[in-house]
Amino acid sequence: MTSDDVIPAPLRRLWRLPESSRLGRPAALDVDRIVAAAVEIADRDGLGGVTLPKVAESLGFTGMSLYRHVGSKDELLTLMADHALGAPPDLDTDDWRDGLREWAYAQRAVLQRRPWLTRVPTSGPPSGPHQIAWMEVALKIMSRTRLDWANKVGALMLISGYVVQSVRQYRELAEGRAEGQGQADAERDYGRAMARLVDPARFPETARLFSSMLFEAPPPDTPNTEIADADFSLGLELILDGVAVRIGP
Amino acid sequence: MTSDDVIPAPLRRLWRLPESSRLGRPAALDVDRIVAAAVEIADRDGLGGVTLPKVAESLGFTGMSLYRHVGSKDELLTLMADHALGAPPDLDTDDWRDGLREWAYAQRAVLQRRPWLTRVPTSGPPSGPHQIAWMEVALKIMSRTRLDWANKVGALMLISGYVVQSVRQYRELAEGRAEGQGQADAERDYGRAMARLVDPARFPETARLFSSMLFEAPPPDTPNTEIADADFSLGLELILDGVAVRIGP
């Protein structure tokens, strides 16, 4: 008789709280199967391929059937995001910096495997069980520091946002020049086009940036992933430096 | 006879490169008017209110007419984003830290005025004239530092991403409990619901976080904007600390 009643329906579904009644026709469908099917489609066809008719069809039902289990398409996306995120790794490190770094890399690995996750329109702060589980890991990593809650949450959201942004950016560049031989070439094409548009008189610094991108290309035998890793690491360590300043000795 | 030809059409439109030919029927419509009308609608009704038919109607044309000037709806969104961002402020500071801080706050002000900007699906790295102009300002601010390009761009993207994320988060929380007396209350509602769901046995740290959110509420006479400003400043200064480490003395 805990007052679960006050918990809104979308949250109840997100946390898979059991639906009380056992009356009426039993359900052949449930939230889990719907979400799993939707995620499978997203993995295959991207987020754009996920529509209620297609998800239902892949399960052998009509489009409307989903509305018995999922309030709306937006809610389905939220459910998918939490499901696809999955459980966090167990990170038991004494060193907060190593811990947060591993946490970030783990999150990055998930997003790289499911790029569509970076495009799910986030609605509100973390609220799904997996999101909370990841949050818990990060908070535990920081638990020995003297940071207050605001700083912990701030750091955590900052890292998380950075990971999403950087994975998305990388994917977009890579997809931009579709099949164009990976990211390095796409970056060159981008630089070339921009170098034509950016007038050095109006945008001196930016113009120098773009020409440096064209001329100071990395050695051609460097694998794309190494470039991306280096860029990612750069920003991440910058954030961690910032956290370190806050934590002190 | 510069080879503008190689610049793809979407970029030509984004930079308003003049269309060469003067043959045929003269255009009553142009990219600028379309984009301005679309932005006006977005300002009024949000991003969801922007559809090609509605934009065209507001100009007294049929929906299909827009396709003569804008390749697709996605492209229109890109055009809108750059237009709505507007020109950056002139920030002439010797101190890079003050400069970047002002830059971030200026960007935040723009996004707060047009929250839909935080939800435009970004496609690719900055490429519009206004985006480049903002970039130029940030690069100029950092020009006296000894940072290399990768670090400058990294810092700049990091700050920019942080601003977007934090404005969006704030707006979502505020809208979440619609008309519910602003952000502070919404945050309380969120905390209350989560406190019920987060099992202290499985998520000890997170549970403590949520209960602290409920009990350590800020003094009730604190204006919402002050809380938001404090949160924003926290993350921003953290990033700037990280940049400072990179720059050195």
Added chain:
DNA sequence: GGACAAAGTATCAGACATATACTAATGCCG
């Protein structure tokens, strides 16, 4: 003045989210 080329329009197809009203299946109570 007439051919031409581009602008704007009309019509159309294919999807999609979602409301409403309907049919079907099941457990419970009598």
Added chain:
DNA sequence: CGGCATTAGTATATGTCTGATACTTTGTCC
């Protein structure tokens, strides 16, 4: 053992959207 309340899934329909295609209009240039 039967029927009813209750819930699951379905059928149908509406309004909307993006974008394709083909047509009409309106200027310019020879």
